Amino acid sequence: MTIITLTTDFGSADGYVGAIKGVILSLAPGVTLVDITHAVPPQDVRFGAHVLSMAAPYFPAGTIHLAVVDPGVGSARRGLALRTAWATFVGPDNGLFTPFLDQRVACKALTNAAMHRRPVSPTFHGRDIFAPVAAHLAMGRPLADLGPEITDPSSLLAEAPRRLPNGRWLGEVIHVDRFGNLVTNLALTGANVKQTAYVHIAGERLAVQRTYADGAPGALLALVGSAGYVEIAVREGNAAERLGVRAGAPVELEEL
């Protein structure tokens, strides 16, 4: 049976997520619902995009990913369904699906009101537009029924790392995870790491290690995270607190 995953900033306390689940299960009985997260910080589209990039690629081909981080709900921002070779993404056209734009094979605006609940609340498109669209797709409805092609889906500005005059790469912290690990946008192939790379952050210079266990308990270390990017961590501790650093902080990578 088709899988629909859910990624939102609705939190887990209010009834919004439950309403969305109910709408989907009413239109697509037997679909498998999977929570990715409902704890995206309120209206933090970039955070939501990062979580999707970490989780969506591991799901079976054909999975539908419903995502709602939507500060512009009710405005002129479009809704969309974006299809790649391996998944379909449904949600607002505000950059939330930036990690997958390059792989798209189709992208439809959600203009066909026959695919929506009625009436559509101007403040809750998650329940009234995105959930029913995802459910209809799960039931086999073709993408073409949703609306016209979008050729210019919104993309988040991404600051790619750039080369400094001294030969280092300048990147930034793009995500702080629950453990206080600082995830950067600096890619490094873990297989090749032989302590020949260093990370500069908040006045510290850290050799890139293979794993958390290569650091002493309580010591700062840098390593290549599970997605292939440099992270700064404290073994059995919290690097974000230790360094007083958050998303957006500059990081430099020095390869010897």
Added chain:
Amino acid sequence: MTIITLTTDFGSADGYVGAIKGVILSLAPGVTLVDITHAVPPQDVRFGAHVLSMAAPYFPAGTIHLAVVDPGVGSARRGLALRTAWATFVGPDNGLFTPFLDQRVACKALTNAAMHRRPVSPTFHGRDIFAPVAAHLAMGRPLADLGPEITDPSSLLAEAPRRLPNGRWLGEVIHVDRFGNLVTNLALTGANVKQTAYVHIAGERLAVQRTYADGAPGALLALVGSAGYVEIAVREGNAAERLGVRAGAPVELEEL
């Protein structure tokens, strides 16, 4: 397959929710479990009732809603199973199901011990009474097997809005959601809103808008929320923090 939803104040860290899920899946293999929330503030029955009112109506007919917000567990308060034309609710008889009392077609006390786990812990009826009852209902057990009819289920006192001498309606904030939006008990038909209604709260007078996007970023606005009640919000901000207001605060609605 039958759906059982879960709404509790158990939080997500402890093992209580897992125990309930295990009991249900042991008695009703193949049932579809759906988390609505486990983050109702501890023992806040009114909050739980509000979440149920926001989510339950969207589920398929025949869904069973198990809800446990139960400060009186182990006391003389009854357990009940309340049936409407479209759903069955199982939990403590403490007002948690107030939003659905008017629609009930049957309401049974959970006195038949053959429908419970044994022994019943006096502190965990969620695991030992409500979960097995929900599972037995999902397996097709008739409501009549649970116990005798309850004719006087508990109801939360609801302060209905009242008309003031100046013609305004006086209501209150009944819920503060994750975004800091203030949900009131003042109903207004969104379709008819043409900036001819104003909300008075915490010294502010706010025209009722159609959607969040009608406000400037950072500005206070009032609108009709997805459930048909007036809400006060800040676009890309937090109205509860801005106004220093929480559940119970008075709100006035002025229609011109």
Added chain:
Amino acid sequence: MTIITLTTDFGSADGYVGAIKGVILSLAPGVTLVDITHAVPPQDVRFGAHVLSMAAPYFPAGTIHLAVVDPGVGSARRGLALRTAWATFVGPDNGLFTPFLDQRVACKALTNAAMHRRPVSPTFHGRDIFAPVAAHLAMGRPLADLGPEITDPSSLLAEAPRRLPNGRWLGEVIHVDRFGNLVTNLALTGANVKQTAYVHIAGERLAVQRTYADGAPGALLALVGSAGYVEIAVREGNAAERLGVRAGAPVELEEL
């Protein structure tokens, strides 16, 4: 269909849990995923073991419990699959499964790389080793295919209560739950409680009651919790805050 439960310290905001779910559903289509918790405090193996002990025994026979609280990921600590007569546990060999060690009928090291994803990230064995192993088991793969028997699985040091010269039992608070209830390691058979036992904690002497409802609202009380151990609670309040007590605090049980 086989059930796989998930118990982690990954939190609910990041994409880690979603990645694990995706890996499982890709390898074991149709498996039933059940979240027990993802809110174990970061790297708190003892807390994770307690949650598992509270929830796992209630699941149907044959359930697979995947648990990841893994401060030593990437180090020499082993991964394991531990089987009892009623369940299989998959995760790091760091004491997380201590409550079930006595009941094990088999325990395998996860050394067979054919059962893992490739490449294995040194920082995310949950996604690359434990999830695929759990999925393969759910698909009927025999335990013997995972790796050699482990005869010395890690166990958490447990401070058993000890008898004091004055005849009391000295135990400790092992868990503080969401309600601020203090769960101890002092067992007492609830059926036999007739107000003939007293608990001493933080300078208070409390008679053991049958249920929360036996205390006045706001008053401290002791009772036998749903797992058979003495708990200290405040009816409609928070005992941990009231007493300024947390996990590890000494508690004495006096039986008359």
